[in-house]
Amino acid sequence: MAEFSQNRSKRRDGEVLGGAVDFLLANARLVLGVGGAAVLGIATLAVKRLIDRATTPRDEDDAKGDDSWQDLSLLKATPRLQPRPPPAALSQPVPPPAPSLSAPEGSADAGPQTSPQLSSPAPPLCLTFQEKLLAFERDHVTVPGAHVSLAKQLAGDIALELQAYLRNKFPDLPFGALVPGGPLYEGLQVGTADPVRLLVPLALEPGLWSLVAGSDTVAQDPRCWAVRRTQLEFRPRGSSPWDRFLVGGYLSSRVLLELLRKALIASVNWPAIGSLLGCLIRPRVASDELLLEVQHECLELTVAVLLAVAGAQDGDLLLAWPLEGLAGNLWLQDWYPAEAARLRALDEQDAGTRRRLLLLLCAVCHSHSALWRLGRDRLAQVVLHLGEQEADWAEEALGEHFLQALELLLSSLEQASLPSHFNRDVNLLDGLREEEIDDLGFALYRGLQAPEGLL
Known part of the structure; x- marks a missing residue:
């Protein structure tokens, strides 16, 4: 009886929260416009489904357990990154700010002084994700x-x-x-x-x-x-x-x-x-x-x-x-010798950056609280899959390929399948438990929303 009362209380709380979500959606178009309301609607729908699950009794919740990655897919439908200009090379010199003019000091013989004009502070340096990635490579990947x-x-x-x-x-x-x-x-x-x-x-x-x-x-x-x-x-x-x-x-x-x-x-x-x-x-x-x-x-x-x-x-x-x-x-x-040889051969034929991408992924995942479980063997397979599909492997595309690798990992986790590049019968995700896959999927989703936070 106590469990039934608790479930009724959870349902009432869920109805109140659901009503607040509906009111937010109803007024979103007035504030955000049609496009903003659509984005907010997708994300809010996923949140509402999570609220429903949290307020659903255990028996019903078990029946809906297979929808967790569908909720993640709804969240992925929101824009990942705003359009950004082509990344600049990190080695390009940054122009120094214009020298500030100091106000002239007044003297007893000087005429009327105009009010000193203070120079505005130089705007902060905004780096693209590509530039931040290359800086991370320089500071955390390169071994002396x-x-x-x-x-x-x-x-x-x-x-x-x-x-x-x-x-x-x-x-x-x-x-x-x-x-x-x-x-x-x-x-x-x-x-x-x-x-x-x-x-x-x-x-x-x-x-x-x-x-x-x-x-x-x-x-x-x-x-x-x-x-x-x-x-x-x-x-x-x-x-x-x-x-x-x-x-x-x-x-x-x-x-x-x-x-x-x-x-x-x-x-x-x-x-x-x-x-x-x-x-x-x-x-x-x-x-x-x-x-x-x-x-x-x-x-x-x-x-x-x-x-x-x-x-x-x-x-x-x-x-x-x-x-x-x-x-x-x-x-x-x-498979390590074959992986290393294949990546080297692919990079040599087009002066590519596949091995640099693998190093970056390994460095980022190794120090992460959840992504460390991926390991070099799984990350190498992801880079191999991308390495033979994508055409442009110049340094300027390194940041985009980094995000593509995260997306491929996320889609593989959704399907609980990452076939080996050398033996399709081998699923490299078989050794992970369901809760570990959930943790990895959530960490990758957050990384795709704000990739700078991974660096």
Whole structure:
């Protein structure tokens, strides 16, 4: 009975608010004119629907749960940006204000003095969104060359030390040479947001292993591959040093990850290695990934240690990754090398700015309270989709492409679908919960209404 009374009270409050909204719309044309009233009507209708939902009992509200993105679409119908003149390059000099004339000082012999004319203050400098975006790039995206060189040196030294450790600790396991790489080496590094990728390749014997697509396994995961042991009738179990990591006839990424995790946390003498290299190195214990935090007096660096197996095609990599459920023993397809190569090829053919757009998106989203969930992998796919659709990738269009990327992300979230550029069966939004998608959609909508607020 109390719940029924509460629902009646909510309905009365909603009727009062709804009446106020109707009165506002009825008088909007007199104040704002026809065009302004239309814009206000769209936005007010969406607000009224949100009020109705807030004052609707739980049972009715559950039935309307699918309308949340329709409300967002109504709000998107309002004008996003006013027409603006073509953006000017940030490097163009700003003309200095005209020098102010000081009033002449009077003297005893001077004649009648006219009243001093005070110069009006110079108008504030109004930057376009393009100019603000380029200023943000200069201040928050560009990494000093000295820091890049130092980070590469530290990553290379850590790779050599870790390689020596693995050969001494596991002499029977044929690990390949450790290779540092990633955004730092591709010119795609954003501050300290992206870790250096330290690949630990597994040298598997030719003819004893084959790859099975994840969609053909019980996990039915198109992101992954299974590494199956073959030729057991001729080379029985135990013939390969990797056979001890088999689970159900497949090389288990989970078992290998756990082996390396224990070694990195408990066995490696990181204080001694750090002292030798002039820095402090600590494994990140709480992370599911194998991460090393490196602190130098000049910079901070994160190194991601990645167990890798060569993929089905040249250049493809499969990574041991902390996956959930039935996919826990599978190997994740690594699209980063293909993404970086494709963006570089597209930019080189038309002197484009696709990689700069990716850097800007990564920098903006990394520091945002909600957008950080998007991550480099999803943002790279958005830039690839835009990069092959749009024709003009000159610097003057960078601001417009930034807004187009936000719009594409928003429409993808509305559909809960962002297909991978390299495998359309992979939906890059599958790992997000419904409430996370709602938070991302709202943050992107606000960003489109006032993009300067993201910078």
